[in-house]
Amino acid sequence: STTKMFTATVILKLEEQGKLSLNDKLSKYYPDYPKGDSITIANLLSHTSGIPSEENTDYTVDEDTFIQYISAKPLDFSPGKQWNYSNSGYYILGYIIKKVTGSEYDRAIENYILKPVQMTRSGFHFNTVTDKNKALGYEFLSDHISNEAMRFRTDHPFAAGAMYSTAEDMFKFNEAFWNYKILKKETVEKMMTPYLNDHYGLGVDTSDIFGKKRVGHDGGEPGYRSRYYSVSGDGITLIVLSNSELAHGDFFIPTIEKILYNKPYNIPSIAKIQTKDLKKLEGVYVSDDTNFYLTVADGYLIFQGRNYGRCALLPLSNTKFQLDEKFSLTFKPDKTGKMESFVVQFRDGTEKTAKRKAGHLPLAWGIIGGATPSGWDGKDIPLHTDPQKPGIYFLNNYTLKKGNLKFRLDNDWGYNLGLNNDGKSIALNAYDFPIDEDGRYDIVLDMSNLMKPQYSIKKSVQ
Numbered sequence: 001s002t003t004k005m006f007t008a009t010v011i012l013k014l015e016e017q018g019k020l021s022l023n024d025k026l027s028k029y030y031p032d033y034p035k036g037d038s039i040t041i042a043n044l045l046s047h048t049s050g051i052p053s054e055e056n057t058d059y060t061v062d063e064d065t066f067i068q069y070i071s072a073k074p075l076d077f078s079p080g081k082q083w084n085y086s087n088s089g090y091y092i093l094g095y096i097i098k099k100v101t102g103s104e105y106d107r108a109i110e111n112y113i114l115k116p117v118q119m120t121r122s123g124f125h126f127n128t129v130t131d132k133n134k135a136l137g138y139e140f141l142s143d144h145i146s147n148e149a150m151r152f153r154t155d156h157p158f159a160a161g162a163m164y165s166t167a168e169d170m171f172k173f174n175e176a177f178w179n180y181k182i183l184k185k186e187t188v189e190k191m192m193t194p195y196l197n198d199h200y201g202l203g204v205d206t207s208d209i210f211g212k213k214r215v216g217h218d219g220g221e222p223g224y225r226s227r228y229y230s231v232s233g234d235g236i237t238l239i240v241l242s243n244s245e246l247a248h249g250d251f252f253i254p255t256i257e258k259i260l261y262n263k264p265y266n267i268p269s270i271a272k273i274q275t276k277d278l279k280k281l282e283g284v285y286v287s288d289d290t291n292f293y294l295t296v297a298d299g300y301l302i303f304q305g306r307n308y309g310r311c312a313l314l315p316l317s318n319t320k321f322q323l324d325e326k327f328s329l330t331f332k333p334d335k336t337g338k339m340e341s342f343v344v345q346f347r348d349g350t351e352k353t354a355k356r357k358a359g360h361l362p363l364a365w366g367i368i369g370g371a372t373p374s375g376w377d378g379k380d381i382p383l384h385t386d387p388q389k390p391g392i393y394f395l396n397n398y399t400l401k402k403g404n405l406k407f408r409l410d411n412d413w414g415y416n417l418g419l420n421n422d423g424k425s426i427a428l429n430a431y432d433f434p435i436d437e438d439g440r441y442d443i444v445l446d447m448s449n450l451m452k453p454q455y456s457i458k459k460s461v462q
Contacts, residue, residue: 002170002219002226003163007093008045008203009177010112012187019100022202029096033071039079041096044089045202046195050075053086060156063095083197087160094159105159117176122165124155127421129164137223139310139428140451141244142298147452149223149245150420150427161221167239170228174239178232210261222427225249236260246300246312250324268322271315275299281331281339284363284410285354291412292344292354293363297451303329305414310428357410365393365445369405371435380411383445391448397440397460404432407445407455417445417453426455433457 014020020041026049027036043049052073059069070088077084094105101108106124114122123129137149155162165173176182183191191202192215199206207214209231216229216238225247227240238256240249258265278296285292292305300312301321313321319331319339326347331339341355366380374381383393407426409415418430435441439459446454 001087001161001221002165002217002228003159003161004090004203005217005228006109006113006163006173007090007097007159008191009182010097010108011041011045011093012183012191012202013112014097014100016184016187020096026092029099030067030071030092033067035075035079041093042195042202043079044086044093046083046197047085047089047200048080048083048196049086049089050077050079050082050084051086051088051092052076053084054088055157060091060158063098066091067095080196083200087157090160091158097159106155106162109163113173113182117172117182119165119169119172122163122169124162124164126155126162126164127151135243137221138244139223140246140297145298145449145451148420148425148427150418150430151222152421157221161219165241167241170239170241171237174228174230174237178230209257210263220245222429227253245310246302248312248314248323250311250327251314251322254325268314268316271317273315273318277318282363284357285342286357287344287352287354290352290354291357291410291414293409293415295363295450297449302450363447364410365447366408366411367395367405367443368408369432370403371400371405372403373399380408383407383443389448391446391450393445393447395441395443398443399439400435400441401438403435405435406432417455426453 011020011022015022022040022042022045024041025037026033026039026041026044030036033039039049039051044051051070052075054070054073056069060066070091076082097108098105103111110123113119137151139147139149177188180188192204192206192213193201194206195201201215203217204215205217212231212234214229214231216227219226223243223245225240225242225245227238227249230237238253240253242249255265255267275296278299278301281294281301282296283294285294290305292303295302295304301315302310303313303323304310311323313323313329315321319333320328322328326345328345329342330345331342334340341353343351343353345351364382366382368374368376368378368380370376372378372381381395381398383395385393407417416429417426419433420427420430435457440462442456442458442460444456
């Protein structure tokens with residue numbers, strides 16, 4: 001999503017050149033867009049358009065398909081009245097750049113930023129990059145195990161987050177941006193002024209660090225995490241790029257900031273907890289209508305839930321686990337001493353209490369999709385388990401029809417597995433498994449190694 005800062009920079013450059021205005025209505029570019037007369041380019045930049053954030057890769061293949069899809073969705077709120085992060089708005093901004101410049105979006109970014117700044121190791125179409133130093137993204141990466149994350153087949157998510165770069169190139173951008181070689185000073189100041197929400201301007205996130213304004217953008221896609229922030233007045237820039245979803249950037253970045261500003265800091269002592277004790281915490285935990293999943297892999301307690309990215313928590317004690325100073329899980333033993341619930345504290349200061357869902361060990365995996373009798377809108381078809389083979393889920397001689405399916409945990413899209421771009425491995429939130437013809441199938445999902453799942457879908461031998 002750090003790409004959004006580049007998209008916004010080009011939009012603002014086009015305004016400087018008199019080629020568009022932030023007050024332009026969406027209807028100027030898409031006359032048939034519902035309520036397009038009430039949505040401005042500034043609304044799209046600042047996530048105040050009300051356009052829902054939709055990222056289904058089936059509908060982001062090209063401009064016509066996406067606009068037809070997203071324009072049929074009702075607005076989440078009246079434009080300019082609320083703030084809600086919307087990748088869809090940035091898709092539309094990418095297409096507006098194309099309309100105004102006459103160039104494809106990626107070429108416009110190259111012409112306005114990458115080439116002038118000499119960002120020679122940045123660009124788009126990452127799948128086609130053949131450089132030997134290309135860093136593939138991983139769901140999990142440690143000394144003992146790794147599992148490659150899903151790779152998008154197209155340049156999804158386009159103007160909302162499809163650019164690749166390096167720390168060196170990002171620093172080149174930083175120097176050009178804050179020395180006003182790309183945009184004028186007054187434009188940069190407008191860009192970094194919170195628009196409606198108190199922490200987001202026009203394509204940049206703003207926050208306070210020891211009384212100073214910090215400006216930049218985080219990013220996260222399957223297999224990758226990025227953070228770029230600058231405190232321009234102090235000449236401090238922080239660029240952190242990772243090719244692992246479970247990197248502990250959230251843990252060490254605040255400490256780096258304190259060191260840079262000569263502030264007191266603590267490096268928490270990490271507790272040593274045996275894997276057998278961590279395994280006792282595994283399960284599905286429920287808070288209101290939200291499921292949280294705790295699993296163990298390579299000595300880590302892994303936290304995951306819908307709208308909450310998967311992360312590896314560091315143990316501070318037998319009952320408290322932490323991602324960073326502002327995100328933690330604290331278990332509450334019941335009267336018998338069992339850990340049946342926890343309190344999760346989020347970065348915004350809110351807390352939720354989650355209780356273990358009864359009967360969910362082993363975890364309840366199933367299949368869902370158009371190839372199953374239930375279709376995409378129904379319940380999962382449960383996979384069977386064998387106590388003698390923990391982590392193995394299966395269906396034998398099961399009737400499927402031509403179509404697609406996915407593996408899903410506990411009827412919840414917060415944890416699903418699909419087919420990776422290589423057509424062989426599986427990954428979180430990846431593509432559908434194709435079922436080419438009607439018939440009976442033997443299906444196996446091997447989760448004995450949670451960080452490197454395996455699968456098999458084969459026609460049954462009659």
